[in-house]
Amino acid sequence: MDNFDPAQAFYLLATALFILGIKRLGKVKTARSGNQLAGVGMLLAIVVTLVSPGIGIQLDWTMVAIGLAIGTSIGALMARRVEMTGMPELVALLNGIGGLASTFVALSEFWGRKYGAAITPENVILGPDVWGVAVVLSILVGTITFTGSLLAMAKLSGKISGNPILLPMRHLLVAGSLLGGLALGYLAAFHQGSFDPAVMILGLTACAAVFGVISVLPIGGADMPVVVSLLNSYSGIAASMAGFVIGNPLLIVAGALVGASGMILTIIMCKAMNRSLGNVLIGGFGGDAPTTGGASATEYESVKSAGAEEAAMILDAATSVIFIPGYGMAVAQAQHVVKELGEELESRDVTVRYGIHPVAGRMPGHMNVLLAESDVPYEQLWELERINGDFKTTDVTVIIGANDVVNPEAIENPQSPIAGMPILNAHESGTVLVIKRSLSPGYAGIKNPLFERDNCYMCFGDGKQFLTEILAELKEN
Amino acid sequence: MIFLLMLFVFVLAIFAGNELISKVPPTLHTPLMSGANAISGITIVGALMCAQFGAEGSAAKILGICAIAFATINVIGGFLVTDRMLAMFQSKKKKK
Numbered sequence: 078m079d080n081f082d083p084a085q086a087f088y089l090l091a092t093a094l095f096i097l098g099i100k101r102l103g104k105v106k107t108a109r110s111g112n113q114l115a116g117v118g119m120l121l122a123i124v125v126t127l128v129s130p131g132i133g134i135q136l137d138w139t140m141v142a143i144g145l146a147i148g149t150s151i152g153a154l155m156a157r158r159v160e161m162t163g164m165p166e167l168v169a170l171l172n173g174i175g176g177l178a179s180t181f182v183a184l185s186e187f188w189g190r191k192y193g194a195a196i197t198p199e200n201v202i203l204g205p206d207v208w209g210v211a212v213v214l215s216i217l218v219g220t221i222t223f224t225g226s227l228l229a230m231a232k233l234s235g236k237i238s239g240n241p242i243l244l245p246m247r248h249l250l251v252a253g254s255l256l257g258g259l260a261l262g263y264l265a266a267f268h269q270g271s272f273d274p275a276v277m278i279l280g281l282t283a284c285a286a287v288f289g290v291i292s293v294l295p296i297g298g299a300d301m302p303v304v305v306s307l308l309n310s311y312s313g314i315a316a317s318m319a320g321f322v323i324g325n326p327l328l329i330v331a332g333a334l335v336g337a338s339g340m341i342l343t344i345i346m347c348k349a350m351n352r353s354l355g356n357v358l359i360g361g362f363g364g365d366a367p368t369t370g371g372a373s374a375t376e377y378e379s380v381k382s383a384g385a386e387e388a389a390m391i392l393d394a395a396t397s398v399i400f401i402p403g404y405g406m407a408v409a410q411a412q413h414v415v416k417e418l419g420e421e422l423e424s425r426d427v428t429v430r431y432g433i434h435p436v437a438g439r440m441p442g443h444m445n446v447l448l449a450e451s452d453v454p455y456e457q458l459w460e461l462e463r464i465n466g467d468f469k470t471t472d473v474t475v476i477i478g479a480n481d482v483v484n485p486e487a488i489e490n491p492q493s494p495i496a497g498m499p500i501l502n503a504h505e506s507g508t509v510l511v512i513k514r515s516l517s518p519g520y521a522g523i524k525n526p527l528f529e530r531d532n533c534y535m536c537f538g539d540g541k542q543f544l545t546e547i548l549a550e551l552k553e554n
Numbered sequence: 555m556i557f558l559l560m561l562f563v564f565v566l567a568i569f570a571g572n573e574l575i576s577k578v579p580p581t582l583h584t585p586l587m588s589g590a591n592a593i594s595g596i597t598i599v600g601a602l603m604c605a606q607f608g609a610e611g612s613a614a615k616i617l618g619i620c621a622i623a624f625a626t627i628n629v630i631g632g633f634l635v636t637d638r639m640l641a642m643f644q645s646k647k648k649k650k
Contacts, residue, residue, distance in 0.1 A: 095593055095596075096570065096574065098589070098593070099571070099574050099575065099586075099589070099590065099593070100574050102578075102582065102585065102586050102589050102590075103574065103575060103577065103578040103579075103582065103586065104579075104582075105579065105581060105582060105643060108582055108585055108586075108640050108643065109637065109640040109641065109643075109644055111589070112585070112589045112592075112633060112636045112637055112640055113637065115589060115592065115593055115633070116592070116633040116637075119592070119593070119595065119596065119598075119629055119633070122596060122598075122599050123598060123599065123602070123629075126599045126602045126603065127602060136602075136605060136606050137605060137606070137615065140605060140615065140619045141602065141605050141619075141622060143619065143623075144601075144605070144619045144620075144621075144622030144623040144626065145622060145623075145626050147623045147626070148622065148623040148624065148625065148626020148627045148628075148629075148630060149626055149630050151623075151627045151631070152626060152627040152628070152629065152630030152631035152632075152634065153630055153631070153634060155627070155631045155635070156630070156631045156632075156634030156635040156638060157634070157638075159635060161639075161642075164584065164588075164635075164639075167588075167631075167635060168584070168587055168588050168591065171588065171591050171592075171627070171628055171631050171632050171635075172591055172594075174624050174627050174628045174631075175591060175594045175595055175597065175624075175625070175628040175632075177624050178595070178597045178598070178601060178621050178624035178625035178628055179597045179600070181601065181604075181617050181618070181620045181621030181624060182597055182600035182601050182604055182618075182621045182625075184617045185601075185604035185613075185614045185615075185617035185618040185621055186600075186604055186614075188612070188613045188614035188617060189604060189614035189618075207557045305587070306587060309587050309590060309591055309594075312591060312594045313590065313593075313594045315594075315597070316594045316595075316596055316597040317564060317567075319597045319600045320560075320600070321557075321560060321564075322600065323599075323600045323603055323604075324556070324560070325599060325600065325603075326560065326563050327596060327599060328596050328597060328599060328600055329560055329563050329564050329567065330563060330564075330567040331593050331594065331596040332594060332596065332597070333563075333564050333565075333567035333568045333570075333571060334567055334568075334570065334571040334574070334590070334593065335571075335590040335591065335593050335594040336568060336571070337567075337568045337569075337570075337571025337572050337574075337575065338571055338574075338575040338586060338587075338590045339587070339590065341571075341572065341575050341576060341578075342583060342586070342587060345583075433580060435580055435583075440583075440584060440587070441580070441583035441584060441587060442580055442581060442582065442583030442584035442585070442586075442587075443584065445580060445581040445582075445583070445584065446584045446585075446639060446642075449581075449639070449642045449643050450642055452642075455581050455643055458581055460579070460580050
């Protein structure tokens with residue numbers, strides 16, 4: 078702190094750019110510039126680090142260049158190639174990679190300080206105990222983020238089942254791996270004389286890796302919005318801890334901002350399901366719709382079904398229509414047809430809106446991204462609170478692959494497992510068309526009495542195909 | 555003392571983050587998440603600092619290079635994909 082390092086002034090500037098960037102990311106009009114601003118901040122931070130005299134001298138430029146080149150090409154390729162439907166997986170993967178990078182920073186610092194020659198002046202300032210704790214936490218959080226995200230990604234992409242996977246004695250395993258990791262971390266940080274700290278650190282990493290996997294295993298696919306945003310928060314915390322390791326406030330601030338934003342999203346997602354974070358993390362709640370379906374969950378009486386022709390007639394007579402997309406729309410990739418149908422209806426002077434439930438899909442804002450991809454104007458995307466009063470005056474509500482988020486049980490039956498969960502009040506509209514493959518229950522595994530109502534018609538079939546048929550029928554008239 | 559200062563910075567930044575993000579429209583949840591994720595790639599600064607440790611081929615250095623590569627994927631991938639998403643949101647505004 079004695080000598081003023083000009084690099085610090087630039088780090089401060091980068092911090093300010095991050096804060097401004099995040100602020101601007103919160104409004105639709107300014108979001109893109111906010112992201113770019115944060116990008117400029119990042120570039121500034123990287124360049125300043127590379128040219129700062131403290132580190133430039135000893136830097137192995139070839140290896141740095143190799144690292145940057147590999148990272149840039151892979152990162153750019155992933156960002157270009159990804160389909161919007163694959164966005165949840167990519168976001169999960171990037172969270173994980175960020176966590177892994179923070180783990181490697183801590184590991185490298187550890188090895189550098191333990192066995193290497195050079196030590197950055199900053200970490201000498203921190204006492205060895207505090208430094209050790211920061212290394213341990215950075216590795217712990219970073220590794221959990223990494224393996225947890227990989228598993229979440231595998232679940233999201235369907236490589237492994239989206240259903241909760243309940244291992245025997247899983248609570249014991251979860252607690253054991255976490256406590257074991259913490260114990261090893263404690264030994265590595267405070268008892269370096271008596272044990273080989275390198276072994277402790279590697280053991281800690283292994284425990285954290287196991288913990289990341291088995292803590293995500295029991296969480297069902299429909300709870301993934303919570304998991305993805307929580308891992309997002311972890312990746313920020315890991316970066317912040319890495320900031321403590323290398324004694325750099327820029328990392329601490331940027332990481333903490335991300336940690337806070339991820340945590341806010343996590344809380345929003347939990348509220349939208351009326352469940353506590355603990356309840357989600359314990360897991361075992363639902364999954365992808367069970368293929369066979371439980372006995373009581375599929376017993377429906379007097380369900381009316383409608384074909385494409387009938388559905389088209391109902392829509393033709395309407396003056397106001399609300400679409401409610403769910404995960405089923407993403408699976409069927411029906412977002413483009415939905416938009417075409419919406420435009421066709423609009424050309425007939427029908428008011429078209431989309432009611433978006435906050436946890437529809439597999440990550441926060443999933444439906445919005447898909448509909449934006451198919452060019453639905455975002456003015457037509459209405460959030461739950463804003464649109465819920467309007468269902469009473471709406472002629473037709475079209476539900477595409479959503480189930481529990483429109484289940485009136487949440488309001489009417491206090492005993493229901495989803496009681497109190499905010500839902501879209503689709504049942505209040507004049508007619509409800511439910512486009513769905515079958516009567517199988519959603520992730521909550523319960524019956525949806527909406528399907529039995531007088532004003533509800535089930536349209537069985539693949540979302541994309543059925544909507545295409547409706548569109549064709551409409552255009553014939 | 556330095557540690558305490560850092561702790562202050564950490565806690566204040568969390569509060570700042572809470573204030574900044576508390577009212578984000580659901581439309582922006584995904585871009586906010588991926589943009590924030592790109593910012594968490596700031597760990598690249600730590601990675602660059604690590605790349606100077608030790609002799610050629612030492613564990614610390616190799617770990618540092620890995621850290622650089624992963625952090626760069628995080629930064630580049632995160633910012634680019636967020637920009638792509640936000641461009642979709644904006645193109646519609648012009649059409650209207």
